[in-house]
Amino acid sequence: MKSYRLVFFLLILGLYSGLLLVAQEEPTPQGRTFVTALPTSTVVVSPGGRTPVQFTFRVQNPYHINSNQPTSEELIPTQLHFSLPGEVAIGKMQYPAGKLMSFPFDPNVKLSVYSGDFVVRGVVVAPTQASTGTYTIHAELKYQACDNNSCYPPKKLPFTFNVKVGTRSAGVKKARPTATSPHIHN
Amino acid sequence: MNRNVIFVLCVVVGITALLLVGKRTSKQPESASASVTGGQQPAAAPVQGAGDPPKGSMAPAFELKSIPEGKNISLASLRGKAVLLNFWATWCGPCKIEMPWLVDLQKKYGPEGLQIVGVAMDDTDDKDIADFAHKMGVNYMVLKGSEKVGDLYGGVDRLPLTYFVDRSGKVVDEIVGLHSASDIEESVKKTLEQAKSN
Numbered sequence: 401m402k403s404y405r406l407v408f409f410l411l412i413l414g415l416y417s418g419l420l421l422v423a424q425e426e427p428t429p430q431g432r433t434f435v436t437a438l439p440t441s442t443v444v445v446s447p448g449g450r451t452p453v454q455f456t457f458r459v460q461n462p463y464h465i466n467s468n469q470p471t472s473e474e475l476i477p478t479q480l481h482f483s484l485p486g487e488v489a490i491g492k493m494q495y496p497a498g499k500l501m502s503f504p505f506d507p508n509v510k511l512s513v514y515s516g517d518f519v520v521r522g523v524v525v526a527p528t529q530a531s532t533g534t535y536t537i538h539a540e541l542k543y544q545a546c547d548n549n550s551c552y553p554p555k556k557l558p559f560t561f562n563v564k565v566g567t568r569s570a571g572v573k574k575a576r577p578t579a580t581s582p583h584i585h586n
Numbered sequence: 587m588n589r590n591v592i593f594v595l596c597v598v599v600g601i602t603a604l605l606l607v608g609k610r611t612s613k614q615p616e617s618a619s620a621s622v623t624g625g626q627q628p629a630a631a632p633v634q635g636a637g638d639p640p641k642g643s644m645a646p647a648f649e650l651k652s653i654p655e656g657k658n659i660s661l662a663s664l665r666g667k668a669v670l671l672n673f674w675a676t677w678c679g680p681c682k683i684e685m686p687w688l689v690d691l692q693k694k695y696g697p698e699g700l701q702i703v704g705v706a707m708d709d710t711d712d713k714d715i716a717d718f719a720h721k722m723g724v725n726y727m728v729l730k731g732s733e734k735v736g737d738l739y740g741g742v743d744r745l746p747l748t749y750f751v752d753r754s755g756k757v758v759d760e761i762v763g764l765h766s767a768s769d770i771e772e773s774v775k776k777t778l779e780q781a782k783s784n
Contacts, residue, residue: 406590432743474676474718505680505764544677549763550744551678553707 434463434545434552438517440561445488447565448528453490455480455520455561457541463552464513465543467498471512476544476554480520483538487530488563490537494521504548526565534564638740638760645671645751646738650705650729654716659703659729661755667701668777669751670770671739673731675707676718678745680764685722687767691774692726698778699753702726705735707742750777 438456445451459465466475482490496519498512537560544554639646649660661669672688674681685704692702704726706715712730719728736742739749750759750773758780759773 475679476677503679505683509679511679546679550680550746551675552744553675554677554709 432552433460434555435459435465435541435543435557437541437557437559440559442534442562442564443524444564444566445524445526446567447526447530447532450523450525453522453524453561455522455539455541455559456517457514457520457557458517459515459545461515462547463545464501464503464511464515464547465545467512467514468495469498469512471500471510475511476542478514478541478543480522481540481542485535485537487526487533487535487565488537489525489527490522491525492521492523496520503546524563526563530565532565532567534562536560536562639738639749639757641757641759643757644755645669645749645757646735648735648738650731650735651712653706653712653719653728653730656712659727661751664701664703665755666753667699668695668753668774668780669749670700670702670774670777671705671749671751672702673705673707673736673739673742673745673747675745676710676715677708681746682722684746684764684767684770685724687770689723689725690767691771695774695778700774700778704728705731707731707736707745748773750774752777752780756780 436458438458440453440455443451443453465478468477468479470477478495480493480495484490496514498514500510501513501515502508502510539559539561541557541559542554543557545552645661647661649658651657652659661671670688670691672684674685688702688704692700704719704724706719706728708715708731715728715730731742739747744762746761746764748761748770749757750761752758758777761770761773
């Protein structure tokens with residue numbers, strides 16, 4: 401009887417050890433998060449109007465990503481892309497200037513990078529004939545991250561935000577008539 | 587019965603402690619005493635990722651197109667050579683740092699049977715890769731990588747990634763990320779030595 405209990409306890413021991421090893425495993429590379437998008441408030445714009453919008457992103461420590469204007473043509477720039485319904489356009493994209501930094505893998509070269517939080521600004525424009533309603537805009541940030549030792553393949557961070565096309569209110573500017581229609585910056 | 591339980595519990599705690607210590611020890615860099623070369627700090631060696639071909643196993647077979655020649659080259663055709671298989675990309679800063687070191691190693695150890703193979707994991711045109719390699723003075727084989735081959739080698743989700751394959755086709759060593767030139771040279775020597783002892 402005692403030997404059966406001993407065997408039982410040893411089996412439990414083996415199971416426990418196995419579970420411990422599994423729990424100790426490194427996270428899979430696919431689970432690594434480089435950049436997250438902070439929530440964007442609903443943008444309210446009236447037909448024929450325009451409203452500024454800003455998108456805030458957070459680059460996780462210890463990574464950095466190339467800025468929108470990297471210092472070398474081989475480097476992959478950070479860019480924001482949108483899938484837009486006909487009722488709205490987004491233009492005048494303004495990316496922040498990157499921080500010029502050198503890294504241990506090449507202390508002699510400065511790279512233009514984003515790290516920590518950074519904000520990309522734009523203007524949402526609704527044509528005069530835009531239908532009222534709330535539209536969910538699908539966007540993605542294309543970026544390429546590195547740390548002090550390695551670089552990771554380019555990635556796309558999908559996110560969404562809402563644009564409410566409504567009647568003109570006090571907080572919404574009316575667009576001045578222009579000869580050309582609003583254009584989309586990608 | 588109580589004595590049995592206490593005994594087994596002590597064994598459980600003891601083995602758990604050993605497992606934890608062993609796991610932590612296995613994460614230490616293989617070359618913690620690596621020297622610094624050219625002002626670069628040696629990077630810590632990350633643990634071998636899940637899915638990477640383990641040391642001692644046969645390196646996964648593949649066939650890729652050479653750049654700029656456009657010929658199909660198989661890993662099997664390099665059997666008999668000690669192969670340094672280096673996954674890189676034109677957008678990878680640390681990769682650019684180690685390329686001149688690889689050029690030097692190819693010159694130095696090529697006569698002893700070393701063949702360096704650079705597998706470019708870019709999406710860009712072959713011509714852009716070829717121009718980049720030419721600009722960097724690359725004197726070793728360059729192949730156009732693919733996601734499929736990357737998957738065979740654990741996903742290749744960080745660069746540079748280097749495998750050392752002996753003459754019989756077995757994986758001898760792996761370096762993830764940028765290491766010092768001396769670390770890489772040590773692994774080359776180990777691979778050539780392995781080839782001799784096989």
